Amino acid sequence: MNNNFQPKIIAFCCNWCSYPAADAAGISRLQYPANIRIVRVMCGGRVTTGLVLKAFELGADGVLIATCHFEDCHYLFGAKRASEVHKITEKLVQILGIEPERLRLDWISAAEAPKFAKVVKEFVEAVKKVGPSPIRKKVTDDKYQIPEEIK
Amino acid sequence: MNLKEAVKKSKAYLCLECGKCTGICPISKFNRGYSPRILVNKTLRKNDTTLLKDKNIWNCLTCRLCDEQCPADIDYIELTQAIRIEAQRIGEEAFCSHGGAAQSLMRIMTSESLQQKRLDWIDKNLKVAGTGEVLYFVGCLPYFDALFTETGVETLRAARATVKILNHIGVTPVILHQERCCGHDLLWSGDLENFKKLAEQNINEIKKCGAKKIIFSCPEGYRTFKLDYPKYFDCDFEVQYITDVISEAISNKNVKFKDFNKTVTFQDPCRLGRHLGVYDTPREAITTIPKIQFIEMPRTRNRAICCGVSAWMNCSTFSKSIQLMRLKEAKKTGANLLILSCPKCEIHFNCAMKDEKAGKDAKIETIQLVTLVADAIEE
Numbered sequence: 001m002n003n004n005f006q007p008k009i010i011a012f013c014c015n016w017c018s019y020p021a022a023d024a025a026g027i028s029r030l031q032y033p034a035n036i037r038i039v040r041v042m043c044g045g046r047v048t049t050g051l052v053l054k055a056f057e058l059g060a061d062g063v064l065i066a067t068c069h070f071e072d073c074h075y076l077f078g079a080k081r082a083s084e085v086h087k088i089t090e091k092l093v094q095i096l097g098i099e100p101e102r103l104r105l106d107w108i109s110a111a112e113a114p115k116f117a118k119v120v121k122e123f124v125e126a127v128k129k130v131g132p133s134p135i136r137k138k139v140t141d142d143k144y145q146i147p148e149e150i151k
Numbered sequence: 152m153n154l155k156e157a158v159k160k161s162k163a164y165l166c167l168e169c170g171k172c173t174g175i176c177p178i179s180k181f182n183r184g185y186s187p188r189i190l191v192n193k194t195l196r197k198n199d200t201t202l203l204k205d206k207n208i209w210n211c212l213t214c215r216l217c218d219e220q221c222p223a224d225i226d227y228i229e230l231t232q233a234i235r236i237e238a239q240r241i242g243e244e245a246f247c248s249h250g251g252a253a254q255s256l257m258r259i260m261t262s263e264s265l266q267q268k269r270l271d272w273i274d275k276n277l278k279v280a281g282t283g284e285v286l287y288f289v290g291c292l293p294y295f296d297a298l299f300t301e302t303g304v305e306t307l308r309a310a311r312a313t314v315k316i317l318n319h320i321g322v323t324p325v326i327l328h329q330e331r332c333c334g335h336d337l338l339w340s341g342d343l344e345n346f347k348k349l350a351e352q353n354i355n356e357i358k359k360c361g362a363k364k365i366i367f368s369c370p371e372g373y374r375t376f377k378l379d380y381p382k383y384f385d386c387d388f389e390v391q392y393i394t395d396v397i398s399e400a401i402s403n404k405n406v407k408f409k410d411f412n413k414t415v416t417f418q419d420p421c422r423l424g425r426h427l428g429v430y431d432t433p434r435e436a437i438t439t440i441p442k443i444q445f446i447e448m449p450r451t452r453n454r455a456i457c458c459g460v461s462a463w464m465n466c467s468t469f470s471k472s473i474q475l476m477r478l479k480e481a482k483k484t485g486a487n488l489l490i491l492s493c494p495k496c497e498i499h500f501n502c503a504m505k506d507e508k509a510g511k512d513a514k515i516e517t518i519q520l521v522t523l524v525a526d527a528i529e530e
Contacts, residue, residue, distance in 0.1 A: 049298065050250020057255045091297040092252075096259060097266040134264045 007061035007127040011036045011120070012051070014044040014082075016074040017109045018066035024113035032117040033124040036064065043075050044068065044082035049089045052103065056093070056135055062102045062127040066119070069107045079107065099130045157233030158194060165223035166191045172217035172227060177456050177476075178210050181469040185210045187217050187227055194230065203238040209245040209465050213339055214421035214457035235341030245340050248466035249298070253336065256294055260331045261348040267329060269293045272307045277314045279326045286362035287313060287324035290372040291332050295494055302501045306494040312525035313368040313393055319528055320400045324366065327356050335371040336462040338379060347383060350375075354386050364389045366396060368521050370423035370493045377427065392423065393521055394432040394492070401439050407529040410442040416486035417445070417520075418477070418500075419455035420493035433492055433520055440527045446484045456480070458496040459503070474503035478513040492520040 013019040019040045025032065041047055044067025055063050065082060073079040086105040093103050104126075106119050158164055172187040173179045179186055185207050193202045202208070213228040221227065235245075247254050259265065272293060273279055279287075289310050296307040317324050334349035357365065365388050367373040376390045400406045417437060423429045430452050438445050450456055456477045459470035478500060481489045491497045497517055504514055 048250035048252065050247070050252035050255060053252050053255035053259065054250075057259050088297060088300060092256065092294060095267060095269050095271075095293050095297060096256070097268050134266065135259055135262045 005128060005132060007035050007124060007132070008059065009036045009062040009064060009124065009127060010055040010060045011038045011064040011066060012041050012044070012047045013038050014067045014074075014078070015040055015042045017068035017072060017107075018044075018116065020110035021066075021108045021113050021116040024110070025116045028113055030113060030117040032120040035124045035127075036120055043073075043078035045075065045078035045080075045085070047082060047085065049085055049092065052089050053092070056096075056098060056102075056133065059133060059135060061133045062104070062123060064119070064123055065103075065105045066108050066116070067105070069109055072109055098134065101126045101130050102133065154194065154233060154237055157230055161226040161230040161233075162223065163191050163194060163225050163227075163230050165225060166195065167223050168192065169222060171220045171222065175216050175220050177214070177216065177459070177473045178212060178469055181472045182210065182467075187211070190234075191225065191227065191230070194234065202234065203241055203243060208234050208238060209340075210469075212421070212457045212459070212461045214461070215425035216421075216454070216457070219425060219453050232339060232341070235339070236343050237341075239341030239343075245462075245464040247340075248460065248463050252298060253291075253294075253463040254340070256291075256298075257332045257334070257337050257349065258342075258345055261345050261352075263352065265329075269330070270326065270328060272296070272310060273314070273326070274311065277311065278318050278323045279314060280323045281325065282360050282362075283323065283325045284361075284363050285317075285322050285324050286357060286360065286365045287317065287326055288333070288365050288367050288369075288372055288376070289326060289330060290367070290369045292369070292494060294332075295498065299498050299502075302498055302505065304494075304498050304501050306497070309368050309494060309519040309521050312519065312521040313366070315525045316393065316397065316400075316406075316521065316528065317366065319530075320396070320405045325360050325362050327360060329356055331356075333372040333375040335375040335379075338375070339462040340464055346379075350380055350384060354380065354384055357386075357388065362388070364391060366391050366393055368393045370420045370427075371495070374422040374426050392427075392429055392432070394429065394436050397436045397524055398432040401435065408440045408524075408527045409529050411440045411523075411527050412442050413488050414444040414446060414486045415488045415490050415523075416448050416481050416484050417451075417490045418448075418458070418481070418492075418496055419452060420491070420496055421455070421457045421461075423492060424455060425453055433490075436520065436524055437490060440524070446486050448480050448484055450480065458493070458499040460495070460499055470499070471503055471506060471508075474499055475506070475509055475513050478503060478509070478515060482512055482515045487516060489515045489517045490520050490523060491517055494519070 067079045334346040338346040459473035
């Protein structure tokens with residue numbers, strides 16, 4: 001395995017818990033790998049199977065879904081919905097033959113900046129271990145080319 | 152193929168503007184903004200730049216109901232396909248239902264390095280082989296089973312039933328480990344490039360396993376292999392739908408059925424019926440089962456109404472209205488079991504029944520045709 005492999009990871013963070021946690025991690029200068037690209041969503045329940053699969057389709061090496069804890073969800077049922085959707089997505093990812101390590105759901109509250117840094121560190125390590133995604137750079141559709149500046 | 156060729160090939164220039172297509176179109180019945188006649192008209196107009204950007208081109212169900220009625224014999228769905236391919240080329244895209252999950256799955260499958268693990272559904276009592284003469288093309292059933300668990304539909308039951316039937320008549324079917332989606336949905340949503348990639352991989356896999364005959368339980372896969380693959384690739388497989396296999400077995404007296412005490416009705420899937428003309432063998436398979444009471448719906452065979460969505464795009468309130476209309480029609484016949492032979496019909500009807508607006512008169516139990524037959528077989 002190439003030691004220089006730097007995975008590209010999409011992290012869907014919910015607006016009320018995980019995104020502020022990421023923010024707080026930055027403010028308190030906690031170190032975590034720069035492999036993640038955060039997509040802020042209003043709620044973890046917004047992250048559908050389609051969004052996760054689209055990330056994989058476009059060549060993401062891993063997808064992290066970070067939501068509130070069940071009892072703190074801003075919309076009451078959003079975090080629960082996220083875990084339901086995650087269950088379906090997990091199964092699809094498994095049938096597709098994408099390694100299960102590439103998809104992770106975690107619950108990070110706004111006060112848990114160290115946990116955010118820890119989860120990202122662990123996830124990046126895990127994805128580095130399984131190597132580049134089998135779908136990576138195989139999508140040649142012009143419309144979905146990854147822009148040069150973030151390659 | 153550009154639009155000019157498509158017009159020539161589909162004979163759209165013969166349009167009489169009679170409007171029979173719009174009159175019979177299930178989408179037009181509920182969506183007043185959509186009309187096949189106007190779209191044909193628009194295609195024929197010179198220097199019309201609005202056609203490819205028109206959102207209506209994605210509404211067509213390609214169910215072929217209009218083609219059956221057309222006095223000028225225009226192939227409207229082929230025209231629609233060509234228009235969509237052109238539109239996709241200039242960057243227009245359909246609204247994909249389910250957050251685009253189904254489309255993403257298919258596009259992920261175009262990746263050659265993918266090693267799928269899609270055979271977990273095969274039970275110990277089912278006999279399958281790695282190489283041989285007869286292949287069973289499972290299609291997207293494992294994916295649909297996972298993706299639509301919330302509708303309560305188990306599409307994989309149909310796959311198990313098909314293998315069971317084949318085993319019973321003495322066939323051990325080959326099942327491919329790395330089979331891809333047949334590409335039907337990508338083709339009908341205009342993504343010709345990825346369709347070709349999927350088709351190429353499937354044909355290579357099938358040639359590798361040495362199968363001469365392919366059996367389908369999904370009408371869409373059957374259509375795609377029978378009509379669309381030969382258009383773009385050279386492939387000389389014999390393709391057969393599972394009901395044809397069953398009817399052969401019935402005439403050879405290879406199968407015996409148990410009694411089945413229920414009143415049933417049958418929904419003709421558009422791909423199997425109007426696209427390929429298979430009407431009789433499903434009915435033969437149903438009516439051969441003893442004590443079953445089979446009632447036809449008022450609109451049946453080549454006038455059957457589509458299940459409301461095609462190629463996982465543009466699912467809307469109009470689709471729901473079509474589905475409820477059809478379900479009510481099925482319930483009104485007095486049947487208590489609706490037999491379907493397309494996995495998508497089953498998913499769509501069950502989804503519609505979960506709707507709050509669906510009253511008691513639209514609730515009817517559904518079953519896949521192959522599951523019904525497999526359960527009724529006497530061992």
